[in-house]
Amino acid sequence: QVQLVESGGGFVQTGGSLRLSCAASGRTFSNYAMGWFRQAPGKEREIVATVSPSGATEYYADSVKGRFTISRDNAKDTVYLQMLTLKPEDTAVYYCAAGPAPYTRIHFPDEYTYWGRGTQVTVSA
Numbered sequence: 001q002v003q004l005v006e007s008g009g010g011f012v013q014t015g016g017s018l019r020l021s022c023a024a025s026g027r028t029f030s031n032y033a034m035g036w037f038r039q040a041p042g043k044e045r046e047i048v049a050t051v052s053p054s055g056a057t058e059y060y061a062d063s064v065k066g067r068f069t070i071s072r073d074n075a076k077d078t079v080y081l082q083m084l085t086l087k088p089e090d091t092a093v094y095y096c097a098a099g100p101a102p103y104t105r106i107h108f109p110d111e112y113t114y115w116g117r118g119t120q121v122t123v124s125a
Contacts, residue, residue, distance in 0.1 A: 001026045001027065001114070002024055002025070002026045002027045002032065002098045002114040003024065003025045003026045003114075004022055004023070004024055004096045004097070004098060004114060004115065004116035005022065005023050005096075005116055005117075006020060006021070006022050006094065006095070006096045006116045006117070006118060006119040007020070007021050007022075007023075007119060008020040008021050008119060009094060009119030009120045009121045010120075010121065010122070011122045011124065012086055012121075012122070012123055012124070013123070013124050014086065014087060014088060014123055014124065014125055015085055015086065016086050016123070017082070017083055017084045017085070017086060018083045018086065018121060019080060019081070019082050019083070020036065020080065020081040020083070020094055020096075020119060020121075021078055021079075021080055022034070022036075022078065022079045022080075022081075022096030022116060023076075023077060023078050024077045024078065024079070024096075024098060025077065029074055029077040030053055030054070030074040031053055031100065032053055032098040032099060032100060032101075032114075033050060033051065033052055033053055033098070033099050033100070033101035033102075033103075033105075033106045033111065033112070034050065034051050034070075034072055034079040034096070034097070034098055035047065035048070035049065035050035035051070035070075035096070035097045035098075035099070035106070035109075035112055036048040036049050036050070036070060036079075036081045036094055036095070036096060036097075037094070037095045037097055037109070037112075038090075038092035038093065038094045038095065038121075039092055039093050039095070039118075040089075040091060040092040040093075043092075045095070045109075046061065047059075047061055047107065047109055048060075048061055048064055048068065048081070048094070049061065049064060049068055049069075049070035049081060050070065050101075050106040050107060051070045051071070051072050051079065051106065052101075052102075052103035052106050053103070054103070055071070055072050055074070056103065057103040057106060058070055058106075059106050059107040063089075064083075064090075067083065067084050067085045067086075068081060068082065068083050068084070069081070069082045069084075070082075079096060081094070083121070086121075086123045087123060088123050088124065088125045089123075090121060090123050091121060091122050091123050092120075092121060093118040093119065093120050093121075094118060094119050094120075094121050095115055095116055095117075095118045096115070096116040097112035097113075097114060097115050097116070098112060098113070098114040099111040099112035099113045099114065100113070
């Protein structure tokens with residue numbers, strides 16, 4: 001089992017920034033691909049950004065490219081999502097996820113088997 005706890009969500013105005021963190025425990029963190037997903041009210045959960053176990057490969061949804069950056073610190077068992085130039089359409093619950101995906105499959109949502117409880121991000125217009 002991998003336990004994931006997100007933090008860093010909050011309320012921000014359009015154009016603002018937030019940094020989400022996800023602390024992992026329970027298994028060897030560096031064995032897992034990590035990802036950030038989000039779900040807005042009335043919408044399905046969607047992939048935001050993912051990173052390979054080593055941190056060398058990243059994937060971003062088109063909607064966040066150039067604004068969001070995913071990173072991980074394998075020494076601290078933590079993955080981050082730096083979000084810049086936030087827009088109202090970024091409003092959602094953001095979930096951290098982990099899965100045993102190789103770097104070639106980090107963009108496949110089905111690869112992620114462990115999930116955090118989520119953190120709310122609200123961007124006002």
